[in-house]
Every structure is written in C-alpha cells, then in structure tokens.
Amino acid sequence: MAACPHRTLPAPRAMIPVGRRFVAEGSIVVIGAGFAGAATAWWLRRAGADRVIILERETVPGAHASGKNAGIARQPVLHASTALLTARGTAFLRRPPDGFCEGSLFNETGxxxxxxxxxxxxxxxxxxxxxxxxxxxxxxxxxxxxxxxxxxxxxxxxxxxxxxTDGVVDIHLLLTSYLRGISLRTGTLVEGFRRKGTRITALETSRGLLEASAVVNAAGAWAADVAASAGAAPIRIxxxxxxxxxxxxxxxxxxxxxxxxxxxxxxxxxxxxxxxxxxxxxxxxxxxxxxxxxxxxxxxxxxxxxxxxxxxxxxxxxxxxxxxxxxSPDGAFVVGRDPNLSNFYWASGLAGHGMTASSAVGELAASLVLGSDPPIDPAPYDPGRFAAG
Structure with missing residues (x-):
C-alpha cells in the first residue's frame, strides 16, 4: 500500500485467517532492509502474506552491517540458542530453494x-x-x-x-535474492507510530502515513530507538x-x-x-x-x-x-513478539551472525507474525525474557 500523507485512517479492514489466529488485512511492515528484515519479508511472502512492505532509512538496502561484513558462514558459536539458528541458516545457504538466486551463493571452504x-x-x-x-x-x-x-x-x-561445513557467502547475491519481488521503500524514515491500545495501527514516515497490520523491528543499530518510538519494551540493543x-x-x-x-x-x-x-x-x-x-x-x-x-x-x-x-543484554538473539505490543515483533540483536542465521531468523519471525507453528522453539529468543529485568 502506498504511503498516504495527511490522511484520516479508515475503519478497520476485515479480518482474514492466517495460521491459527487472525491478522488484520493490510500491510505487514518490516523496518530495515538488512539481512534480518529482508529474510523475514521473504519468508512472509513465501508463507502467503501478500502485503509486505520493507521500509529502509538509507537510499540502498544493506548499507550497514549487511553490506560490510566478512561473509563467513560460521556455525560453531558460543550461545547454544544461536548455534541452532546458524546451523539452520547455513543449511539454507548451502542448498537454497529452486529459483531463489542466480549464481553460486555458498562456497564450502570449511x-x-x-x-x-x-x-x-x-x-x-x-x-x-x-x-x-x-x-x-x-x-x-x-x-x-x-x-x-x-x-x-x-x-x-x-x-x-x-x-x-562452514563457508563463504556472496552477501550481495544473498541480500538481493531475499529482496527480489518484495515491496521496498528506501530513503524512508519511521518518524512515529499510531496506536490503539496495545496495537499499532499505522506508521508515520517521512513519505507519509502507512497503515499496518503488524510491524517487524529489524532496524539493526536503530532497533532500540524504533522500539522506544513505538512504546515497545525497552530492550537495549x-x-x-x-x-x-x-x-x-x-x-x-x-x-x-x-x-x-x-x-x-x-x-x-x-x-x-x-x-x-x-x-x-x-x-x-x-x-x-x-x-x-x-x-x-x-x-x-x-x-x-x-x-x-x-x-x-x-x-x-x-x-x-x-x-x-x-x-542484546544477554548476547542472544531477540526474535518474537514484544511483551507490550500485540502486533510488534523483533528481529534484532544478531551479534554479528545475521548473515549466517538470516534465513532461520526470518523463518522464525515470519511464523510468529503469522501465528503458524514455529520451526524451532522460540522461547530462547523471546523479547519477553528481558521483562523481569
């Protein structure tokens, strides 16, 4: 849906069934076009969500860590919960789905x-x-x-x-493959959020107002700022x-x-x-x-x-x-629904493993947004784990 400046929001749209619960018909808005955001959008589309928009503050996607990292797909990591995602992510990189990319994505160097x-x-x-x-x-x-x-x-x-079984990844091919066919708005700043109770109804952006059925915070270094603006949990990234x-x-x-x-x-x-x-x-x-x-x-x-x-x-x-x-404060990934907002999700704090784990993070985040069965236990990544602290 195109951004509509200075426009009064219409009455809520009809609800459509997705997975085990209902999601308001409208755009699922992903904030950030790095690996976490791009992979989440790709998995959302693959699962059948037809209104997915990525907002990217820079003029090109992957302008920060996603375009500047070493491209090493390293599976052994110290956090056991992270290792599950780096392993699952590397399996995707090694054998991506047919038609995902054109060219060689993964070089298994060990x-x-x-x-x-x-x-x-x-x-x-x-x-x-x-x-x-x-x-x-x-x-x-x-x-x-x-x-x-x-x-x-x-x-x-x-x-x-x-x-x-570790290797080296063509990071630019990976990012462009995730983004192929996805609606992407570059040069777009998120300036605020509109809420009704614990639910976000729209985003105020530098290009106008954008209605949202769900929001995914994949804003990388800006994730904590985005969360604060939305009224989400104050998780330090x-x-x-x-x-x-x-x-x-x-x-x-x-x-x-x-x-x-x-x-x-x-x-x-x-x-x-x-x-x-x-x-x-x-x-x-x-x-x-x-x-x-x-x-x-x-x-x-x-x-x-x-x-x-x-x-x-x-x-x-x-x-x-x-x-x-x-x-994140404990070094583990932050992926899942925010404890304060009913339709705000995190895909953040990836600790330098975002490229390797991108597919697994996107798959998990998309399943939680859509209410479908998650591919792995989401508990270790749940943003709610910081609520007591």
Missing part, C-alpha cells in the same frame, strides 16, 4: 578455530553447541591446520577445532564497531582456502578477491550510523598478528572499513 591458551575452554563450548545443533566439528591436528593454512606455520596455537581490512591481491591464495579464527589474541582471516580479508576483532560502543574507520585499525591488526600468526606480520593493507554489530 574453517578452523584455534587457541594459543591451553586453559581456554571456548573450543569445547563451541564443539558442544555445534553438536547440539547437528553440526559436525572435530579437533584437528596441528599438521592438518598448517597444511591447509600455511600462513599459520609457526603460529603458537595449541588446539584447533575444524568446522568443515548495543551497536559495537568492528574493523575489517583487505590486503589487495597476494600471490598463491585460493578461494578454496578455509577461514581461520584465532583466539588469544582474537583475529580472523579468509581469502577474498585474490587477497586476504582480516579483522582484529576489535569492539567498542558506537552510536547508530556508519562508523568512522579508526586510523589505528591496521596497527591493531599488526599487533595481534605478531602474537597470533607471526608469519603474517607485514601484510599490506589496501583498504579498511568498519561495521556495527548489534548485541
């Missing part, structure tokens, strides 16, 4: 997570969470890691966890900056090279465009927006590589940039 501290138990936690999610990982011998990743010859790691750097072309690198994620100190790298894409895994609080690239980002990387992978010291840096990853 990856290694390694630690230099013999007392660091994170690899055990990663292995257990992956196992519970049905993802195969195993403890790799040092010789295997160095054979696959000669750049780690001489690195001080003492243990490594292999995750052979904290944006944290992280830098990525690219070396430019280097000799002898293959796109089939597995990624490496090193701890103590934390740094990761993978092959990209004939060179290496790396991150010093820095983290600092930033306001919503496009974070500035810190002038010392390459120095931070060099210091970490000196300890974690000495053979990589002195790599050139052709380009550096920063993105924002968004975290």
């Amino acid at each position: 990856g290694y997570l390694a630690t230099a501290d013999p007392k660091d138990r994170r690899l055990d936690l990663l292995h257990r969470a992956a196992l519970a999610a049905g993802v195969y990982t195993y403890e790799a011998e040092r010789s295997e890691v160095v054979e696959r990743l000669p750049l780690l010859d001489g690195a001080p790691f003492v243990r490594a966890l292999a995750s052979p 904290e944006p944290r900056r992280r830098h990525l750097l690219h070396t430019g072309p280097l000799p002898g690198l293959s796109a089939a090279m597995p990624y490496a994620w090193l701890y103590d100190p934390e740094v990761y790298f993978r092959a990209e465009s004939g060179g290496l894409l790396l991150s010093p895994c820095d983290e600092d609080h930033q306001p919503p927006g496009s974070p500035a690239t810190h002038p010392d980002a390459s120095l931070w990387l060099a210091r970490r590589l000196k300890t974690a992978a000495p053979r990589m010291v002195g790599l050139p840096v052709a380009r550096a940039w920063a993105e924002l990853r968004c975290f």
Whole structure:
C-alpha cells in the first residue's frame, strides 16, 4: 500500500485467517532492509502474506552491517540458542530453494578455530553447541591446520577445532535474492507510530502515513530507538564497531582456502578477491550510523598478528572499513513478539551472525507474525525474557 500523507485512517479492514489466529488485512511492515528484515519479508511472502512492505532509512538496502561484513558462514558459536539458528541458516545457504538466486551463493571452504591458551575452554563450548545443533566439528591436528593454512606455520596455537561445513557467502547475491519481488521503500524514515491500545495501527514516515497490520523491528543499530518510538519494551540493543581490512591481491591464495579464527589474541582471516580479508576483532560502543574507520585499525591488526600468526606480520593493507554489530543484554538473539505490543515483533540483536542465521531468523519471525507453528522453539529468543529485568 502506498504511503498516504495527511490522511484520516479508515475503519478497520476485515479480518482474514492466517495460521491459527487472525491478522488484520493490510500491510505487514518490516523496518530495515538488512539481512534480518529482508529474510523475514521473504519468508512472509513465501508463507502467503501478500502485503509486505520493507521500509529502509538509507537510499540502498544493506548499507550497514549487511553490506560490510566478512561473509563467513560460521556455525560453531558460543550461545547454544544461536548455534541452532546458524546451523539452520547455513543449511539454507548451502542448498537454497529452486529459483531463489542466480549464481553460486555458498562456497564450502570449511574453517578452523584455534587457541594459543591451553586453559581456554571456548573450543569445547563451541564443539558442544555445534553438536547440539547437528553440526559436525572435530579437533584437528596441528599438521592438518598448517597444511591447509600455511600462513599459520609457526603460529603458537595449541588446539584447533575444524568446522568443515562452514563457508563463504556472496552477501550481495544473498541480500538481493531475499529482496527480489518484495515491496521496498528506501530513503524512508519511521518518524512515529499510531496506536490503539496495545496495537499499532499505522506508521508515520517521512513519505507519509502507512497503515499496518503488524510491524517487524529489524532496524539493526536503530532497533532500540524504533522500539522506544513505538512504546515497545525497552530492550537495549548495543551497536559495537568492528574493523575489517583487505590486503589487495597476494600471490598463491585460493578461494578454496578455509577461514581461520584465532583466539588469544582474537583475529580472523579468509581469502577474498585474490587477497586476504582480516579483522582484529576489535569492539567498542558506537552510536547508530556508519562508523568512522579508526586510523589505528591496521596497527591493531599488526599487533595481534605478531602474537597470533607471526608469519603474517607485514601484510599490506589496501583498504579498511568498519561495521556495527548489534548485541542484546544477554548476547542472544531477540526474535518474537514484544511483551507490550500485540502486533510488534523483533528481529534484532544478531551479534554479528545475521548473515549466517538470516534465513532461520526470518523463518522464525515470519511464523510468529503469522501465528503458524514455529520451526524451532522460540522461547530462547523471546523479547519477553528481558521483562523481569
């Protein structure tokens, strides 16, 4: 439905049955055209919702973390609830539905997570969470890691966890595939909400008034601001900056090279465009927006590589940039209906795993909006878990 400025809202529309309950006929409005919002809209359409609109504040979709991330589909993660979604999301990326995209979406490179501290138990936690999610990982011998990743010859790691079904994703192809056929309004700010009791009836936007049967908050770094404007639960979603750097072309690198994620100190790298894409895994609080690239980002990387992978010291840096990853208070995803509003849903706080888990997040969020059976237990992601706090 087109936005209608300065227009009096009509009487409520007829109700149509969807799933086990009723949803008012009208637009399901998704706020944010990053991976969470785009995937939710795609799943809503796939489930039969014919009035789905995405509102995006920027002039293009994926202008922030969804278009700036490293594209690593990493399934082993520390939160068991997150691992369920990264596993389910990666299964979608590996074998998307027929007609979903044109071209190769997923390159199954595998990856290694390694630690230099013999007392660091994170690899055990990663292995257990992956196992519970049905993802195969195993403890790799040092010789295997160095054979696959000669750049780690001489690195001080003492243990490594292999995750052979991880890979690298074409993030731009993924986002455009989710958005194909979806009604998208770019350059549109959400300026306010109209409510009747605990129900949102319309959104006030920079392009006029838009009636809504349901609202999905997939606004990334702006999620808490959107929620506050709507009168939703005050869940803190904290944006944290992280830098990525690219070396430019280097000799002898293959796109089939597995990624490496090193701890103590934390740094990761993978092959990209004939060179290496790396991150010093820095983290600092930033306001919503496009974070500035810190002038010392390459120095931070060099210091970490000196300890974690000495053979990589002195790599050139052709380009550096920063993105924002968004975290809930407990670090787990926030997906589900708001405890204060009956038709306001969250798809936020994805902690840097939004690309990997996007399909699973969208599938779960769409099922909750439509009142259909969720694909997994939604309780660990329920926004209501913060109500007592």
